[in-house]
Amino acid sequence: MTEGHRLWHGPDMNLINAQGLSHSFGGRCLFSHLNFGISEDDHIALVGPNGAGKSTLIRILAGLLGPDEGEVVRRKNLRIGFLDQKPLFPDGQSIMAALTASVEEDVEKLGRAYEWLSLMELDQFGEDFPVGQLSGGWQKRLALARELLLEPDLLFLDEPT
Numbered sequence: 001m002t003e004g005h006r007l008w009h010g011p012d013m014n015l016i017n018a019q020g021l022s023h024s025f026g027g028r029c030l031f032s033h034l035n036f037g038i039s040e041d042d043h044i045a046l047v048g049p050n051g052a053g054k055s056t057l058i059r060i061l062a063g064l065l066g067p068d069e070g071e072v073v074r075r076k077n078l079r080i081g082f083l084d085q086k087p088l089f090p091d092g093q094s095i096m097a098a099l100t101a102s103v104e105e106d107v108e109k110l111g112r113a114y115e116w117l118s119l120m121e122l123d124q125f126g127e128d129f130p131v132g133q134l135s136g137g138w139q140k141r142l143a144l145a146r147e148l149l150l151e152p153d154l155l156f157l158d159e160p161t
Contacts, residue, residue: 015039025056038154062156093132095142099149
């Protein structure tokens, strides 16, 4: 990736501002000196060939990885969701346990978990069904429901299918 368009609405209007981001992997520059902002109503697709640095950039923006240079400024109290390419679940975990692991004491969100089970059509398996027996596609749906249940202000989807 190279430096592209500058989308800058000012720090008060953006959820995230990226300033001078650069990152290399294995001695190869993935991107350098990127400057852009992400606003509340933006829907952005990052498209490029395998190995171009798309996942790395998303991980940096989500705060899961630091850039080699530059900084990411996030709006105060910003709730970020991240759906990984290959979601991870503990061995033996049930669908409902996987969905509610982060909201166990929030009664309202526990109730909404059943809504997400239905919306994602995971209710056909039953809430006690082991996640490990779901196909990769169904696990991805479950991981998406898990992120949406947390009601993020900004949701990053790494290779959604």
